[in-house]
Amino acid sequence: ALLKKKKAYRAAGRYRLKKAIFDLGPSGYPFELFIGRLFESFGYQVKTDQKISGKCVQHEVDVVAVKPGEQVIVECKFHSDYRAKTNVQVPLYIDSRFNDIKEKWAEEGRYKDMNVRGYVVTNARFTKDAIAFAECAGLGLISWDYPKDGSLKYFTDKAGLYPVTSLRSLNKGQKKEFLEEGIVLCRELLKNEDLLRKQGLNEKQISKVFDEARYLTGQ
Amino acid sequence: ALLKKKKAYRAAGRYRLKKAIFDLGPSGYPFELFIGRLFESFGYQVKTDQKISGKCVQHEVDVVAVKPGEQVIVECKFHSDYRAKTNVQVPLYIDSRFNDIKEKWAEEGRYKDMNVRGYVVTNARFTKDAIAFAECAGLGLISWDYPKDGSLKYFTDKAGLYPVTSLRSLNKGQKKEFLEEGIVLCRELLKNEDLLRKQGLNEKQISKVFDEARYLTGQ
Incomplete structure (x- = not known):
């Protein structure tokens, strides 16, 4: 029984x-914490809601996840609507922000030996173009059901992140x-x-x- | 009299x-036509609502303006609200889109001897960060009152573009x-x-x- x-x-x-x-909504902040916990479960040290200077401007980064040799910056897109899709503009601007930060770090010689990567995570879905652009630009994407072996659905269940x-x-x-x-x-x-x-x-x-x-x- | x-x-x-x-609103299209006329008044050949392939994805470009030695792609941001400001995300994603298109053109050896430039034009205003990023990234911005000697206010009156x-x-x-x-x-x-x-x-x-x-x- x-x-x-x-x-x-x-x-x-x-x-x-x-x-x-x-x-977790309507505010997007608990979702950012949730995504932080997800990265923590993979051994990253996590900080949320950080300001990071780029070459041109300062950026507000939702989640910064660090482990030896690796530095990840994550943008969280929380949607209250089931049917909402995160479109190509989001990975486009995140890639641009990411490059602005990387250029600053390169100038300063910081994190030289680190693998630096950008991610966009949404609780809903991405458009086809968003996925095509991110794959081509080397930006990580995680949505409710993408990628198959690394989606929110997959991770939350596998890692018990209820x-x-x-x-x-x-x-x-x-x-x-x-x-x-x-x-x-x-x-x-x-x-x-x-x-x-x-x-x-x-x-x-x-x-x-x-x-x-x-x-x-x-x- | x-x-x-x-x-x-x-x-x-x-x-x-x-x-x-x-x-000109509520739809953004007449504003795109208006911005097209603005570039025409400076001797550009203009096409609106174009699809242009980038290295990663295809982009919808509001205005493409061409003159000998120069190729300009323009994103128009029409706001119905006087107080609306176009924030830094817009020049960030336009710069990313613009680089995606330029990489494709470089691969194909197109427009090699041309000065290629991206622009964001809005009828309202830009945030400080949007201006800081665009100036640093070499992206052109035009708003109702920016830049002083090249704003919509300036051009429409100077060129009689009522x-x-x-x-x-x-x-x-x-x-x-x-x-x-x-x-x-x-x-x-x-x-x-x-x-x-x-x-x-x-x-x-x-x-x-x-x-x-x-x-x-x-x-």
């Missing part, structure tokens, strides 16, 4: 995952409070029992939330 | 010029019909008496419109 419950929870969780990521918005045992207001505290993953919620208690949940309710969160993240 | 009338017309025309350019929307002697519907026929300048209207007649204007009314158009354009 426990196994059955576990399986049912996970299936329901996966089914609702796309919606759960949309529910956002708190996946939980059925929390209501909207409670989820929102977690997001506002910068706690975006079920995995992190499990370390923040206090916030649940502060929200007025009793031990039985907390245990229910923890059960669901554990089942989803496979812990 | 005629001179006084002439002066009054011109002053009123200049005063209303900014609004007249906004009245749009048909400047005319007080035509109503909204009549102006719209001219725009739909691709007739955007008072100067062109003067060669299209027939359309005024078709719109049901009598000789007296036509003569009034012609007077105003001549005064504005200084003909």
